[in-house]
Amino acid sequence: MYQPFREYLEQELFQRFDLQSRPIPSGLEVNVSERGKTPATIRSWCYECPQLRKIRYTYIDAGEAAQVFNCVIYPNHNYDLPLLGIDLLSFGKKKILVVLDFQPLFRDEAYIAKYVQPLQSLRDKYDDLAQNLEMKFYDANQYFSKYLLFAKTDAETVENRVYPAYKDYLDLYWKMLSEAQPLTDPEDIQRIVKAQKDYDQYSADRDPASGLFSSYFGREWAEKFLYEFLFEDAVPLAVPASAR
Numbered sequence: 539m540y541q542p543f544r545e546y547l548e549q550e551l552f553q554r555f556d557l558q559s560r561p562i563p564s565g566l567e568v569n570v571s572e573r574g575k576t577p578a579t580i581r582s583w584c585y586e587c588p589q590l591r592k593i594r595y596t597y598i599d600a601g602e603a604a605q606v607f608n609c610v611i612y613p614n615h616n617y618d619l620p621l622l623g624i625d626l627l628s629f630g631k632k633k634i635l636v637v638l639d640f641q642p643l644f645r646d647e648a649y650i651a652k653y654v655q656p657l658q659s660l661r662d663k664y665d666d667l668a669q670n671l672e673m674k675f676y677d678a679n680q681y682f683s684k685y686l687l688f689a690k691t692d693a694e695t696v697e698n699r700v701y702p703a704y705k706d707y708l709d710l711y712w713k714m715l716s717e718a719q720p721l722t723d724p725e726d727i728q729r730i731v732k733a734q735k736d737y738d739q740y741s742a743d744r745d746p747a748s749g750l751f752s753s754y755f756g757r758e759w760a761e762k763f764l765y766e767f768l769f770e771d772a773v774p775l776a777v778p779a780s781a782r
Contacts, residue, residue, distance in 0.1 A: 539696065540607035540626045543704055544597055547609065548583075550708060555587040560594075563766045571754040576601040578754045582767065589614055589715055594768070595624075600754070604629050608747070610641075610768075611711070615730045616720040618643065620653050620683070621737065622711050624704070631693060636667065636700050638707045639686035640714075643733040650683075656710060657685035664703040667691070735771040742772035 551557055562584050571578040578600035585593045595609035604627075611622040620640040627635045642654055661668050667687040687703055689695075721727050742764055751760035765774050 539605040539628050539693065540597070542701065543607050543624075543626060544595065546705065547595065547708070550712070551585065551593060554712060555589065557585040557587050557593075560584040560586045560592060563762070565759075566763050566767045569755050569759060571600075573754055576603045578604065580751070580755065584767075589617065591615065596768075598750075598754075602630060604750070606747075606750070612734060613715065613718075614720075615727050615734070616722070617715070617718050618649070618653075618721060618726070618730055619711075619714060619718055621734075622707075624707075626696075626700070628693075628696075634691050634693065634696060635689070636691060636696065637686065637688050638667075638700075638704060639688075640683050640707075640711065641737070642683055643730065643737065653714065654683045654685060656714070657683060657707075660703070660706050660710060661685035661687065663706070664699060666695075667699060667703060738769035738771040739773065742769035743775060745769070 562582055566582065568579070568581045571580075578598060580596060580598045582594065582596040584595075587593075590611055591614045592610075592612040594611075595607070598604055598606040606628070607624070607626040609622070609624040613619040613621070620642045623637065623639045623641045625635070625637040627633075640653060640657060642649060664687055667689040668685070687700075687707075689700075691700065721730070745764060745768070748760050748764050751763055755763075761774065765772055
């Protein structure tokens with residue numbers, strides 16, 4: 539269902555940026571599960587370029603049982619842009635969930651005005667995809683913008699509304715990135731380093747997808763995938779604070 543989204547992202551990335559492959563830890567790039575009624579394949583890609591230090595995306599294909607496309611783009615540490623977050627999930631034809639957002643690293647007024655407010659026109663354009671659903675695992679006021687698209691929907695809407703919205707969100711993100719001025723003050727850059735690490739820790743501690751990964755690929759593999767690839771700057775909760 540979401541392969542056109544992945545293909546469009548790759549096309550955009552390779553046309554716009556001087557991409558280099560970013561290593562994925564051994565054993566985490568691809569995995570196949572024979573658990574359940576339908577075999578599931580998980581495959582991930584990771585790139586970097588001068589403006590973006592980590593571009594990661596993952597596709598899970600378990601036939602009609604599950605189709606998942608997840609992507610997070612991390613700007614380089616000398617840019618204070620939000621992260622670009624994409625989650626497209628389908629579990630059978632009845633349970634389809636989509637999330638598109640610029641995930642802010644800071645909440646001060648100047649930052650929100652600069653990087654979040656421009657999303658309002660897109661949110662208004664795709665108001666039917668902004669359903670104000672309850673977030674069970676996350677605080678909506680942390681690492682989410684007030685203009686995120688978050689909807690339960692159907693396959694027809696994915697094709698006719700979510701796909702155009704996805705393209706528009708990507709276009710706006712590329713525009714913001716092209717207009718961004720690199721930071722030069724080491725203190726400012728360290729602030730971004732910390733903010734992105736904090737994002738990884740927050741996300742790894744709460745990511746509901748870890749249960750999905752475990753159910754298909756086992757808990758040990760899922761933990762490695764979560765902490766060594768998806769959110770590599772996070773520290774597993776089992777590690778004492780003194781060792782972080």
